[in-house]
Amino acid sequence: MIQEARRLSTVEEYYFSKKLREVRSLVAKGKPIINMGIGSPDLKPSKVVIEALQTSMNDASAHQYQSYQGLPELRAAISEFYVKYFGVALDPENEILPLMGSKEGIMHISMAFLNEGDEVLIPDPGYPTYTSVTKLLGAIPVYYDLTEENAWLPDLDALEQQDLSKVKIMWLNYPHMPTGTKGGINLFEKLVAFAKKHQILLVNDNPYSFVLNDEPESILSVNGAKDVALELNSLSKTFNMAGWRIGMVLGNQRNLNAILKVKSNMDSGMFYGIQKGAVQALNSVGDWFVNINETYRRRRALIYQLCEILDCTYDKDTVGMFIWAKLSSNRVSAEKFIDDILYDKDIFITPGTVFGKNGEGYIRFSLCVTEEKIKEAINRF
């Protein structure tokens, strides 16, 4: 038997990878499962995006290895998109690095900047990948609490009381998954000042900025942010291209070069057709956000009804692809609550504990479910 590397004992298989296997096995047994757990857009990318991929297949270089830094026209399209929607100027030559989804960027950034034993500030609740990547690299997760009492925002005064001397990276994610909290420029300004004071690399993971949100914001719009901050963004949720795997990291040239050093040793460029589709998506927004958000708004209204049936409370002043709902009774654990619903009603919802200890007592509904299915879920109760 070949022994696995010791680093594997620091992590478990991703919750969704395990749970969705169970959900699939229930489906295979004929259970009519409604999956409200996962944030994988069920709506299609726009027609012109699909056509751009299709027609690009006959281009001379379509099937060759591609540049590690992406097509120049993709970087130009990202640059124009960031000026238009975030008011942020980025040099397409050296301040933009396209990625195969932002998830791989979490690993690349961590590999580029963390040494074993470095500490990493991670939001609780937050996206589980920040923790697993940190552990895989032998660095140490240090959680900062996000609580309803503090409007799901970091308590910088509390952080100032901690020994931050070993902290190298702080993960941020506004609009926040799973709570849908917006963040705001004021918060970003404070965080940039905090990062400068303590020499911490701030990374804002920003894939939800256009879902049910009229005021997209980038941390890079703060004066001097590029000195200490990177931003991850992605076409997964913004353009319904989650399976295409396309995202980006943005920041100063020095930091991006460090990330490129990792990335260029790990892959051989992104598939040409995907890049051409992405260019089309970024260049032809038009009414795209208005239209997809109309669908999400109708779904959200139905999920609110479901929350009420389940005696859960929720905050309407949130954005993004999920509804974060609070269970009425703190006697039941979130995991028990969702397992009961999975086995009794054939409905899968995500327990808040997947995102950290502060997720106990909460559950997360995805908006990637058709109105018909949400109505059916309501009927099952």
Ligand SMILES: Cc1ncc(COP(=O)(O)O)c(C=O)c1O
């Ligand atoms: C907070 C957060 N960051 C990053 C990702 C990864 O997105 P991508 O598809 O760009 O890799 C997700 C996906 O669910 C997410 O919720």
